[in-house]
Structures are given as structure tokens and as C-alpha cells.
Amino acid sequence: MTIADLREVLLFLLLAGLAVPLMQRLKVNQMLGFLLLGLVFGPHGLGSWAVQAPWLADITFQDVEGVKHVAELGILFLMFMIGLELSPARVWSLRRDVFGTGVLQVGLTAAAVSAFAFAFGNPPGAALTIGLTLAMSSTAVVMQLLSRGQGLASPLGQACFAILMLQDLAVVPILILVEGLGGNGTGALWPVLLLALAKAALTIAAVYLIGRRVARPMFAAFAVQRQPEVFVALILLLTLGIAAATAAAGLSMALGALLAGLLLADTEFQYEVEMIVEPFRGLLMGLFFMSVGMELDLRTVAEYPFWLPASVVGLLLIKAAVVALLLWRLGVGQAAQAGLLMGQGGEFAFIVLGYAVTAQLLPAQTGQFLLVVVSLSMLAAPGAAALGQRFAQWWETTRGGFTAASAGPGAGERPRAGHIVIGGYGRVGRLVADVLARHGIEHVAIERDHHLVAQGRHDTQNVYSGDASMPHLLARLGIGECAAVVLTMDDPKAALEAVRALRRHYPALPVFARARDETHARLLKGVGANEVISETVESGLQLARFALSSAGMPEGAAGFHIQVERAERIATAAAPLDRLP
Template identity: 45%
Template sequence: MEDLRLHDAVVFLAAAGLVIPFAKRLKISPVLGFMLIGLAVGPYGLARFAEQYIWLRHLLITDVSGVRALAELGVVFLLFMIGLEVSIERLWRMRYLVFGLGSTQIIVTGIIIGGIAWAFGNSVEASVILGSCLALSSTAIVVQLLIEHSRFGSTVGHGSFAVLLAQDLAVVPILFVVSTFGAHVSDSLIWPISLAFGEAFIAVLIILVIGRLLIRPLFRFVGIADSPELFMAVTLLTIIATAVATYTVGLSAALGAFLAGLLLAETEFRHEIEINIEPFKGLLLGLFFMSVAMGINLSEILAEPVWIFLSVIGLFVIKSLVTTGLARMYGFSWAQATEMGLLLGQGGEFAFVVVGMALSLDILPESTAQFMLIVVGVTMFLTPLIARLAHSVGAKIEARAQSTCAQEEIIPHLANHVIIVGYGRTGQLLAALCEQQKIEHIALDLDATRVAELRAQGAPVYLGDASRIAMLQKMGLSHAA
């Protein structure tokens, strides 16, 4: 067994050595490159010819379950690195999008997909499970693509991450509902689900409180020791410990790692930690993408090509339309909302967990479970290509909007008004002074969360980029003060 795992490690490292330089040369996403390699070396790729050509066995990964277990650490390290970049203050500002846009997306998408599943003859329980798990998108793939394309810090990146964070939090009640269906409990689910939410909230709160009390003194002590090995060991311990803590209470391990990153983001050790962890994250995340592609059974796709094709297209269309519509309601432009919708149109890694659990509890028929996992795997495989399309479509919509509406003003009734660029503390202070002096004013800001919150309070602020002359013209620049 040890020899087999060592062989798998050699195959993976060789694949990484090929994928990364070739992806850069061909200008394709490394995510797609890793998935193509995973498709080839997995049990449904070249393995089908291994009996005829024995030498092929040396190119295959033999222990797929072991690879998947290790690959999950890639997602854990990715979320940890994101936590290092996102401060608690910034996360607090995102709460409107996380619990508003994110929660609404899960509920609306789940109802639509669940209704379709029920219409195709699935039981109510199976339909609820399919709707819930297919409403979730792939945090690992979407976030990695946003980072690769330098879009994570953009408005689209903020909105997409807020939805993904809400989906990670939703895993707890979804798994609880699955276990309840498996136990054939017929009582109302409102109280048990509320209890699950409460336990999850308390667990997160405890981790944040204890972490803020212990982490900084711990890392200062390690820093005094001046031992790179000890520093690395304590960093890994912090990541794994918080991941295990959240996993124990039913949350995702990746969410725990994200919390650890948030806590360490406030310390002076942030950049040193980031440099140390980056290689682990990159390699393990590549292994995760390979493991996803290993589960795509090409023979099953060829056996039911029409239904697989329609299901993949249907999932992308439903999720993209729902997310786009909701994003517009929450203040995003058509270009931003469309890009978000396409980015979040795939199924996610948690679908494998939820469907696998439902299958083990005899809630889902094996044929249905296998079919849906193939659909999810294919949508994840296509996401790097869809991401390029999403950015291109968003750019075209934005360009068209600017060309057709350049002279159309948002507030044509204003004259001699002040245009405030940026609506942070300084911008809000300037707005307050304008209010006192009874000067009409309007503001632009790039932070979608801030804009949504302040507009709800009645502030005259809009989402937009003041560096674009077309946007300033729409704000009435020609007759501003």
C-alpha cells in the first residue's frame, strides 16, 4: 500500500511539473490543465487500457480515495490564504451580501432545481436534497479562477465570494436535513435546523474569541524562538486545528481554515505565513482539481449523452439566471451580475459529500446519484472555460451600456450638485457637510456591499467607477457645481 501511494505521489508531481509550464505557455488556466491530467490518469481514463498495455499502469493514480482525502487539504489551504487577505472589518461589511444575496440565491435556486427533480419523478426527500446541494457552487474553482485572473479584489470578486461564503455556511443545515430524512423523522424541521444554525454560530464565535486571545501571543513566542521549522509547524497546527474544530460541529473544514486566516490577518506575521503556505496551497489545490476530474466517467457520458448535455446546460442556465437576477436586485450592474451568474453556474464539491451521504442512507437511488455526480463533475470541468466567457460577456455588456447610455443621466433633475467620489469615512463626512449646508449631492463607490447598505438607509450613493467619463456624465457632470 505504501508503495502504491508513493507511486501516486510520483505521478502527481510529474503531472504538476507538466501542467504548470504548459498552461502558462498555452495561456490556459492551470485548473483546466490539472483537470485534463486527472481525467487521463484516473480510473475512467487510460486505466481502461491498462490490461492491454501494462506499461500504462505506471502513469495511473491507483488509490483515488486516498488522493481525494489529501486533495481536500488543498481547499483548506486556499480558504486559509483567502482569510489572510480578508480582514474581519471587511468581512463585517460584507454581511449584507453574505446573508442577503447568498442566502436568497441558495433558497431560490434550491426551490427551482428541487421542483424540477420532483417533476421528473423523484421523491420529495430526494428532490429537496438535489435542490439544496446543486444550489451550491465550487468555492475552490471559482476563487482560484478569480485569483488567477486578478479579479478577486474586484466588485465581481467580492460578490461571488460573499455568495460562496454563504453556501459554505449552508452545508450544516443541508447535511442535517439529509440525516433527518435518513432517520425518517416526520416532525417539523424548523427547530432542528434552527438548533444546527445556533450550534454553528456558537462554534464560530468561540473559535474567533479564543483565537484572538491565543494566536498573537503564541506566534510572538514562536517568533522569539527564531526557528523556521517551529514557525511552520505552529502555522500548520493553527490551520488544521481550526479546520478540525469546525468539521467536528458539522461545518466545512475549509470554513475553519478561513477563520484561522482571518485571525492571523490582523497580526504582524501575516506576510511570512503567506509565503510559507503558498507552495502547499498550490500543489494540494492542483491535486484537488485532478481528483474532481478522476470522478468523471466518460463511458457514462457516452451512454446518455443527450441527458448529460441537457442537465449540464440546464444547471448552468438556472443558476446563472437566478444569480444574475438577484445580483441586479442587490445593486450590481448588468455586466457584473452577468459575470457573477456565469461564474457561479457550476455544481460544487459539497455535492459529492451530500449526494454520497444521501446514497448511503438509501434516500437517493444509485443511478440518480451517479448521474448527478457526473453532471456536477462536468460542470466543474467546464468552469475555467465559462470563466473566460463570463469576463468577455461582462466586458461587452459594460461597453455597450457605456456607448448607448453615455449621455443618459441617473439624476437629470439635479443641477449645481456635488459629485462625491468614494463613500468611505471621508466621503460620508463630506456628504454630511453637504446635508448641513443643504447642498444637493450624489456619490459613487466601488464597494458593492457598502453601496447596498447605505442605499438601504437612503443615502444617494451608486455603484460605479469614477475614472470613467461615461459614468461621471451619467451623474450629471455637465451641470455639476
Template identity: 50%
Template sequence: MDAHDAPAFLHEVILFLALAGVLIPLLQRRSINPVLGFLAVGMIVGPFGLGQHTDSVPWLSYLTFSRQEDVAVFAEFGVIFLMFMIGLEMSVDRLWAMRRLVFGLGALQVGLSALVIGGIAYAFGNTFESSVVLGFVLSFSSTAVVMQLLTQRREVGTPLGQATFSVLLFQDLAVVPLLVVVSVLGQKSGESVTTLMGVAALKGIATVALIYFIGSRIVRPLFHQIAVIRQSESFMAVTLLTTLGVAALTQAAGLSMEMGALLAGLLIAETEFRHEVEVTIEPFKGLLMGLFFMSVGMGIDVSAILAEPLLLPLSVIGVLAIKGLILIVLFRLFGLSWGRAAEGGIMLGQGGEFAFIVIGMALGLGLISPTVGHFMLLVVGLSMLITPPLTLLGRKLGDGIDARLGRPATAEASAPLDQISGHVIVAGYGRVGQLIGELLSEQGIPHLAVETDAKRVKKLRARGAPVHFGDASRPELLRKLHLERAVAVVLTMDHTAAAVHAVKGIRASSPGVRIAARARDEAHAQALRDAGATVVIPETLESGLQLAGSVFDTLGVPGDVATRLLEQERARRIAVFRPG
């Protein structure tokens, strides 16, 4: 980048940060979905919106994006980090627990949708290769849009949320072979498609094996070393290096960067650093995904919509209707009520963000004509744009259907399929924390632990302990351990300020959860009580009571009398540190 380009690049970054930091929060205050906000803002300030008038109104150049390619590179990073986060969610245990929905419901949805849409595309005169690409790519939905909607409505843990997530999970898995298929179909060599597919498959297997070897030999030990020195900036740097480094490795092997980011997430998903990495990368993913959706909005040409006032809306409606009807039937077959099935079908009816990658790749390889490619990108962009308001209508429709059929609208709020609930979170897994964990295990009470000592975490996980690396004073990390479904949090942390900060964060995130905290002394106990702890036990109290008990025994005080005296004193002291 030369000096002439630098100001333009800087202008794009500053304008985006201003929009993300100022305008989008204002839209959210008016209950406008952030995804919808980014799409709409992209349409307004993009090259097909106000950006096309910069020649006649020069001052608009300071407030608009006149060239979409200036943001396209950064927008691609948003998709890379999205795939990385998806990889973090794809632990082997989770896939196995959800195998019926992921590989049953998800596979049927993609297969049936691709068959119907691809058949229609072929009937409209597209080539076989073009129809295959369009059929599969339009069968995918937008993971970013749908998961954002489910998260905002706190429905990820419901059966509808789990079924929806399973469909999206299979679609994300299917992106990788689809990219391989597109690259093979686009090759003009004289070799057969079967031969090319075999070569691509072998290359993919070799790349995955190499990445797995690198991950087990380099990535995990590197995370462990960084965690030992407890440098948060180094931890963040290694996280970004892993994501982009593995993505660059797969690109060098002739595969996609998105596949590499997915594999990078999978490498970390089975380690004790998974939740800490999720918390670390979340701000970057949010910003970059916002930039991606803004770039999608920039690609929606309103004049093209006006030029096709009938065909374009009918195509959007057609995609939504085909996928929606298939999904409604499949959701019902897999156990959802008709109302929730209808809601899920409407929610997943849109095209997905990977269409912009796959269709762009197909355009570059000559598999799809420019006219068809750009038209389908408009269809996908518009379908994503109208999804948030459509989902609100879908929810009302689903509630109405369930009410009419005699089923309550909230009937789906059952326990998640693969997520822990009714558990205890133990923050700090030293000697005291481990003792608590052992007692909980003996009674069959599920628990999760979080610990900042990476060496201790590694040793305990080798023994099968449910402990994760991370700082419990970060409430966002505890939310990754499903704080909202926990029955209690036990804090045994050594660091005084961190424990007080953790109590405040937990109480703000989950006002009703019971917090039992260990304190160094009575002053620390008072601080924890003021922060919102339910029960506080000072270490000095138990030490003092045990020593007093020893003295009573030496003096010949009867055992039952000594026990009663100690219990009375313990109860009196603990009562002082209970919230009033």
C-alpha cells in the same frame, strides 16, 4: 497502513509529483490554464480513463491512478488549505470595507440562484430536503478556479475582480451554515428541525468561542515566540499545526474540518503574521489544490457522459445559464457595465469545489439518491472543466458589448475598493524606518512597513503602526503588501546580504518602482547600486557630513557657506551610487 499498502501509497505520491512538476509546466508553456490541465490530466490518468485498462495492459499501472480513494484524502487537504487562505483574506476591516458587495451582491446571488435551481430540482421529482441541498450547493462557484483566472490576468484589483471576489467570499461564508443544515437535515431523530438547528447553532457558537479563546491565549503568543527565535522551519510547522489542529477541533465538535480551517485563517488574519503565513503556506496550498482538481478530473466518467449524451450537457448549460443570467443582472445593478457584467456572469457560472464535499456528505446521510448525487457531481465537474475557455469567450464578449455601447473595454481599471495604492513600503522598521514612517504620516502619505523583529512589531502595532512581521528579502511577501501599486520602496535593513537580495527581488518583480536604500558603507552602497537600487545613502556619508558641519561651525565658517559645501558633497557622493 500496512507494508502491503505502502508501495501503492508511495506510487500515488510519486506519480502526482511527477505530473505536477513535469507535465503541468509543459501545459502552461502552451498557455493551458493549470486548473484545466489538472482536470484534464485527472480524466486521462484516472480510474475512468487509462486506469481502467491496467488489467489488460499491466504497465499502465505505473502511469495511472487506478483507485480514486487513494488520492481523495490528500485532495481534501487541498480544500482545507484553500479555506485557510480564504480565512486569511477575511479580516474584519476587509469585510467591513466590502460589506455592500459581500452581504448585498453575494447574498442576493446565493439566495436567488438557490431558489431557482432548488425549485427546478423539486419540479423534477426530488424531495424537499434534496432540492434544498442541490439548490444551495449549485449556487456556489469555484473559488479556486475563478481566483486562479483573476490572478493570472491580474484583475483582482479591478471592480470586476472585487465584485467577483465579494460573491465568492459570501459563498465561502455560506458554506459553513450549509454544512450545519445538511447535517441537521440528515439526522433521523424524532426531534424537530428547529430544535436540531438550535442545538447545532449553540454547538457552533460554543466551538467558535473556544477556538477564539485558544487563538488569543495560545496561537498568537506561540507565533510571536517562534518569530522571535527566527526559525523558518518552526514557523512553517506552527502554521500547519494551527491549520490542521483547529480543523481537527471543529471535526471533533461535530462540525466540518473546512469550517475549522476557515476559523484558523480568521485567527491569524488580524495579527501581524498574516502576510508571512500566506507566503509560507502558498506552496502547500498550490500543490494540494492541484491534487484536488486532479481528483475532480478522476471522478469525471466519460462513459457516463456518453450514456447521457443529451441530459448531461443540457444540465451543465442550464446551471451556467441560470447562474450567469442572475449574476449579469446583479452585477449591472451594482455598478458594472453590461460588458463586464456579462464577463463576470460567465466566469462565475460553474459549480464549485464544495459541491464534492456537501453532496458527498448528503449522500452519506441519505438526503440525495446515489443516482442524482453522482449525476450532479458530473455536472459540477464538467462545468469547472469548461470554465477557463468559457472565460476567454466571456472577456471577448464583454469587450464587444462595451465597445458597442460606447464604453471602453478598459473602463473598469479603477482603484480597488479596499486595497492600498500609491503607498510607500518601508522594509526594516527600526529607528531609521520609524523616522521615515513618521515623516510620511505627517505628510498624509500612506505607507506599509515590514520588520523581522517580532518584539518590535508587537510593540509598534500596539501603537497603531502599519507594520507587519516578515522578511522583506522575500519578494513574494512584498507582493502581499501590493508592491505593484507602490510608488516607492525604502530599505533600511541592517543585514547587508538581505538588503541586496531584497533589491534584486523587488527589481525583478517591479522594474519601475523607485528603490531608496540605506547602506552601511560605500562597499555596501556599491553592491546595492549594482543590484538595481535607485538611490543609495551610506550611513557613513551622513555621519561624516554631520561631523564636518560641526567642525565648520567650530571654525566659524558661515552657516550658508557650510550648508552649501555639505550639500554639494552629499550630491556628489550620492550621484556615484545612482544607477547609470
């Protein structure tokens, strides 16, 4: 490997490192920013001037195909994260939307777009290919837009996800159909199509049933060692392995990655795995959107100054109208928002259109035109989604519309506001959890020791594997909305690190901690714990009370003296230390 081989990687990291903070500062949508970066630094942007100015070749992307192959990993990890967020029970509850709304969306959109394509002079086979291709939406774009503000948990998000899931399932039948249209083998097409659907159903069932019995025990076996690199290796193995298995069966790799995430959903590793994957996913998703921007050829835009914008707007309006009609039950505002959110073309178009051009089903010029239409529609997606959201808010506030309530939390989902977060699920943590449960107070616990996690999950689903000193992990447990945090860890150093981290990120959050002794209690108070209970002091005071009573002191007097002693020791623990570690 030479420096030239690393040029594309270094350029992407440089652009990401400079652009992301700037976009955050300017409050620019990151997806839109990466699309524009791909357009500017791609082969059709500054790269097109590399012949006249050779130095531009060093600061532009030239190997677009290589970038696209790596960028596809971003889609896989996005789908893996979506699978982690969804419980299998919730996925099953969406089956009517998947096979009802999803099928209708693809069928009606394909019919409408095909009719327009046929009216503009395309042969029937080409028109059908165009309709099926443009009926698909971008999973990466829609999920990225829904991920803000917990949009995936809303009825609108669930309905959009169901449609996207059906679109992923439809990839193989559509590819077979396009292949048949290209080869004029329509006579034997339907048996092959039905066989592919049966194989897809069997593959999904086998992956889930077998993987569910293998994935969790495999993670549990290595969790005892607490080695992050082992977790990273297992996550990559699970995600890429199942994606490769579904691809070998003729299904979408993105669907395989979604199944991989579902295998770990509702397990104790859900949030820990999510924190490990999140940085990789963010970078790779940025690379994916940048690769989409590289596909835009501004010369094609200049050749069709009217038809390109008209085609993009027409595609958005047709798909928005179909989706809004199918989701009318959500209300006018929500239905319109969903339609504009799903209006863009999808990454699937890059595969199908390339194949259709190779099979001479579409002319090369038409294929390039449609690729630019899809790319521009993805570029317009954030603006269309924002417009839909504003329309929904306006409709609901001025026309008396309604906002469908979010689905209630299921097993393994983030608790509602006002819950208690328990750091450590040993003897003391379990006691605290039992008392809270007896009084009907919601709680969620996090524990480093996998054996304790496994024991706790026999009784409750609200115990997760992880480290309480990681605020971003605690944020996934709803710590920003909780009533308090109770730290009960045995390890004094871990408790100190957890209090420090919580005070740094959540200064107003009540934190109650268990201390090993008086010195440890003073340290915990020094770094910001609101209240500290020393296990040695409490056990000693209780034993002292029994001893005083046995020596003849009245019960009331013994209790009074022990209370005075407790108050003095609490005051001592609150005194500042000269030096903290």
C-alpha cells in the same frame, strides 16, 4: 512504506512538474489542465485499460479515495489564504450579502432545481436533495478564478465571496435535512436544525474571540527566533487545528480554515505567512482539481449523450440567472459575469450525493449521473467565467454600462500605487516613515526584528514582519506599483542581498539605501542602488562643519567646503569596485 505506496505521490509530482510549465507556455488555465489530467490518468481514463495492458496501472491513479483525502487539504489552505486576504472589518461589512443575498441564492436555486427534478419523476425528498445539492457552487473553483487580477477585492468578488460563505455555513443544516429526509424523521427535523444553527454561531464566535487572543501572541513568541520551520509548524497547527475543531462541532472544515486565516489577517505576519503557504496551496489545489477529473466516468457520458450536456447547461443557466438577478445592482454586465462565475456545482455535492445514495434517498444510477453533471460543470467553469468576463467588457464598452469601483484599502491592505516601501523599521526607517506620514505620502514597511515590528504597529498598521530581500513578499506590498524603495537595515549583508534581489526582479525601480561606511556604500552602488547615504560619512561631515565654524570659518564657507567634500565622497562611492562579494 514501499515504492508502491509512493506511486500515487510520484505520479502526481511528475505530472505537475511536466504539465504546469507546459500549460503556462500554452496559456492554458491551470485548473482546467489539472482537471483534464485527472480525467486522462484516472481510473475512468487510461486506468480503465489496465486489465488489458497491466503496465498502465503504473502510470495511472488507482487509489482515488486516498487522493481525495489528501486533495481536501488544498481546499483548506485555499480557504486559509482567503481568510488572510480579508480583514475582519470587511467580513463584517459583508453580513448583509451573506445572510441576505446568500440565503436567497441558495433558496431560489434549490427551489428551481428541485422543481425540475420533481418534474422529471423524482420523489419530493429526492428532488429537494438534488436542489439543495446543486444550489452550492465550488469554493475552490470560484476563488481560484477570482484570485487572478485581484478579483476578490472588487465588488463582484466580494458579493461572490459572501454567497460562498453562506453556502459553507449551510453545509450542516443541509446535511441534517438530508439525513431527516433519508430517515423519514421530518417531524423532529426542525428543532434539530435550529439547534445546529445555534451551535454553529456559538462555535464561530468562540473560535474567533479565543483564537484572536491566542494566535498572534503565539506567533509573536516564536517570531524572535526567525526559524522558518517553526512558522510552518504553527501555520499547520493553526489551520488544521481550527478546521478539526469546527468539524468536531459539526461545521465545515473549510469554514474552520477560513477562520484560521482571519485570525492572522491585519497582523504583522500576514504576508510572511502567505509566502510560506503559497507553494503548498498551489500543489494541493492542483491535486484537488485532478481528483475532480478522476470522478468523471466517460462511460456515463456515452450513456447519456443528450441529457448530460443538457443538464450541465441547464444547471449553469439556472444558477447564472438567479445570481445575476440578485446582483443586478452591479449592472447588467457585472451581474451576468457573476452568474456565470458561480454557475458550476460544488465539491459539497460529492459528500451529499454519496450520503443520499447510501441512505437510499437517491438511486445509485441517479447519484452517478449527478456526480458527472457536477464534475462536468466544474470542468466548464473556466470557459463560462471567461465568457462572462467578455460579456461584461462588451456590455460596459458598447452599452454604456458601468464598472463598480473597487472598495478602498482598509487597515492592513495593500497601499495604492505611488507609495514608498521601506525595508527596515529601526531608527532610520522610522524617521523616514515619520517624514513621509507628515507629508501625507503613503508608505509600508517590512522588518525582520519582531520587537521593532510590534513597536511600529502601535502607531501604524503598515508595518509587517518579513525579509526585504524576498521580492515575492515585497510584491504583496505592491512593490510593482510603488514610487521607490528605501532600504535602512542595520545588517550590511541583508542590505546587499535586498538590492541584488530588487535589481534582478525590478530593474527600473528606484532604490535608495543606507550604508554603514564608504566601503559598504560602494558595494551597494555596485549591485545597483540608485543613491546611497553613508551614515558614518554624513555624521562625520556634519560634525566637521560644526568644527570648522567653531574654529572661526564663516558659516557659508564652512557649508561650501562640506558640500564639496560630500560631492567628492559620493563620486568615490559611485566608482566601480574591482571585486564584489
